[in-house]
Amino acid sequence: MPVPGPGYSITVRVEAPPSASAAGDLASAIGRAGGVITAFDVVESHADRIVVDITCNALSADHASDITDRLGELPGVKVRKISDRTFLVHLGGKIEVSSRVALANRDDLSRAYTPGVARVCTAIAENPEDARRLTIKRNSVAVVTDGSAVLGLGNIGPEAALPVMEGKAALFKKFAGVNAWPVCLDTQDTEEIIRAVELIAPVYGGINLEDIAAPRCFEIEARLRDKLNIPVFHDDQHGTAIVVLGALRNALRVVGKNIEDCRIVVCGVGAAGSAIIRLLQHKKPADIIAVDIDGIVHSGRGDEDENLRSIAAGTNVDGRTGTLSDAVNGADVFIGVSAPNLLSGDDVATMHDDAIVFALANPDPEIDPLEAQQHAKVVATGRSDYPNQINNVLAFPGFFRGLLDAHAHEITDDMMIAASNAIADVVDGEERVNPSFIVPSVFDTTVAPAVAEAVRKAAIAGRTEQPSHGGSSMPWSMAEDLDY
Ligand SMILES: NC(=O)c1ccc[n+]([C@@H]2O[C@H](COP(=O)([O-])OP(=O)(O)OC[C@H]3O[C@@H](n4cnc5c(N)ncnc54)[C@H](O)[C@@H]3O)[C@@H](O)[C@H]2O)c1
Numbered sequence: 001m002p003v004p005g006p007g008y009s010i011t012v013r014v015e016a017p018p019s020a021s022a023a024g025d026l027a028s029a030i031g032r033a034g035g036v037i038t039a040f041d042v043v044e045s046h047a048d049r050i051v052v053d054i055t056c057n058a059l060s061a062d063h064a065s066d067i068t069d070r071l072g073e074l075p076g077v078k079v080r081k082i083s084d085r086t087f088l089v090h091l092g093g094k095i096e097v098s099s100r101v102a103l104a105n106r107d108d109l110s111r112a113y114t115p116g117v118a119r120v121c122t123a124i125a126e127n128p129e130d131a132r133r134l135t136i137k138r139n140s141v142a143v144v145t146d147g148s149a150v151l152g153l154g155n156i157g158p159e160a161a162l163p164v165m166e167g168k169a170a171l172f173k174k175f176a177g178v179n180a181w182p183v184c185l186d187t188q189d190t191e192e193i194i195r196a197v198e199l200i201a202p203v204y205g206g207i208n209l210e211d212i213a214a215p216r217c218f219e220i221e222a223r224l225r226d227k228l229n230i231p232v233f234h235d236d237q238h239g240t241a242i243v244v245l246g247a248l249r250n251a252l253r254v255v256g257k258n259i260e261d262c263r264i265v266v267c268g269v270g271a272a273g274s275a276i277i278r279l280l281q282h283k284k285p286a287d288i289i290a291v292d293i294d295g296i297v298h299s300g301r302g303d304e305d306e307n308l309r310s311i312a313a314g315t316n317v318d319g320r321t322g323t324l325s326d327a328v329n330g331a332d333v334f335i336g337v338s339a340p341n342l343l344s345g346d347d348v349a350t351m352h353d354d355a356i357v358f359a360l361a362n363p364d365p366e367i368d369p370l371e372a373q374q375h376a377k378v379v380a381t382g383r384s385d386y387p388n389q390i391n392n393v394l395a396f397p398g399f400f401r402g403l404l405d406a407h408a409h410e411i412t413d414d415m416m417i418a419a420s421n422a423i424a425d426v427v428d429g430e431e432r433v434n435p436s437f438i439v440p441s442v443f444d445t446t447v448a449p450a451v452a453e454a455v456r457k458a459a460i461a462g463r464t465e466q467p468s469h470g471g472s473s474m475p476w477s478m479a480e481d482l483d484y
Pocket residue numbers: 149151152213214236240267268269270271272273291292293294295324336337338339342360361362363381382383390391392
């Protein structure tokens with residue numbers, strides 16, 4: 001059952017009679033309309049009227065307008081203004097650039113800008129590696145999208161994708177001190193996207209691909225990894241897989257099962273599902289059954305898509321065929337990254353004892369978590385209004401912090417597994433794991449540093465050559481770590 005939430009929060013400014021019952025009448029009208037009041041402020045008081053700002057949560061934009069209509073119907077009440085608080089937050093965008101250096105006088109200017117800056121440019125021209133130490137490159141990530149697979153909204157284009165990318169950039173900064181910048185490309189052509197990212201790469205220490213549709217996203221990521229000497233990460237794939245793997249480790253602990261004994265159904269074999277399957281394979285479950293819109297993925301299906309063929313080859317050891325219901329019958333774990341309302345309570349009832357259900361489709365999961373809960377021992381969703389919220393924000397800020405700190409040039413599966421263990425470890429321990437607590441809160445500020453440290457260590461451990469400072473013409477004392 002959806003509940004009114006802050007995503008549909010409005011502030012309504014109304015004029016009302018100055019009677020003793022006015023506040024109660026307004027509040028009751030909102031309550032009757034199903035809204036939830038979160039603030040009530042009298043902003044003006046006159047002999048003949050009061051002016052009140054009422055803030056309340058609604059279920060949807062239509063519900064919000066229904067609530068304001070009900071207020072307007074009260075005797076003597078006039079609705080003056082309605083503000084949608086979500087839109088208010090977005091006015092003028094959510095992020096900005098600020099200077100890290102003083103620019104108060106000519107002296108400052110001569111060092112931060114011309115003529116002083118020329119010596120720094122020359123140093124970098126002589127030794128391009130110095131760009132990491134003397135520019136924003138060291139702490140900057142491009143959040144790159146073509147706007148083709150944005151949230152559950154689909155192909156809405158680059159401008160419409162920008163609020164999501166700004167949001168990601170804000171989260172990068174908040175949780176890991178990383179300066180991320182949205183790069184929304186006005187093309188959905190694979191070659192153009194690859195070339196565009198190649199051309200902007202000099203500015204950044206890492207590339208975070210975001211909301212680029214499958215299967216194009218797989219080729220773009222693979223080819224950029226080959227071409228660039230900075231790490232390239234597709235958040236929808238790997239961010240999701242890292243968090244899911246960590247959550248699954250703790251869920252299995254709750255139910256007392258070993259992954260080697262478990263049959264895992266992954267519903268959705270797009271960006272998220274494919275990456276989840278590939279990371280899960282490192283943990284050697286008894287079997288993985290992949291299911292997409294055409295049913296169980298198996299080698300006899302004749303899929304032409306290269307990704308699906310490779311998933312078919314590495315999963316479904318018994319060559320099962322059929323529907324999602326056939327797949328979940330007798331399975332230990334269901335992981336959904338597909339579409340809303342595909343799984344029924346009856347399906348979950350056919351799963352093995354102490355079933356685990358991760359219904360992660362956003363905004364509406366594969367099954368209502370309350371229904372799943374009746375038959376499963378552990379349930380997780382992508383939603384913020386239910387325990388065990390699985391969201392990439394647990395992974396990507398810390399992951400890039402670790403990559404940037406290690407001056408990593410590539411991303412390995414070892415780093416991703418280390419990150420997923422770090423997320424699980426934040427919860428696991430001191431007997432804190434339970435069916436409603438398998439992943440840390442998205443606001444747990446210890447997660448990003450733990451993930452960063454795990455990734456940094458994995459990057460250094462996997463390195464064949466140590467980074468060299470060779471050729472730098474920069475004074476050595478300046479070359480060492482800076483705080484962000
Ligand atoms: N909670 C999270 O952290 C999180 C992270 C990533 C993705 N997601 C959600 O997972 C879903 C998939 O994301 P994606 O980026 O992988 O999308 P995608 O478009 O790349 O893949 C979607 C997959 O779902 C399958 N599918 C669609 N309808 C289906 C049906 N009726 N039955 C079975 N399979 C069906 C498709 O065949 C495809 O394999 C979205 O709802 C997204 O919001 C959630």
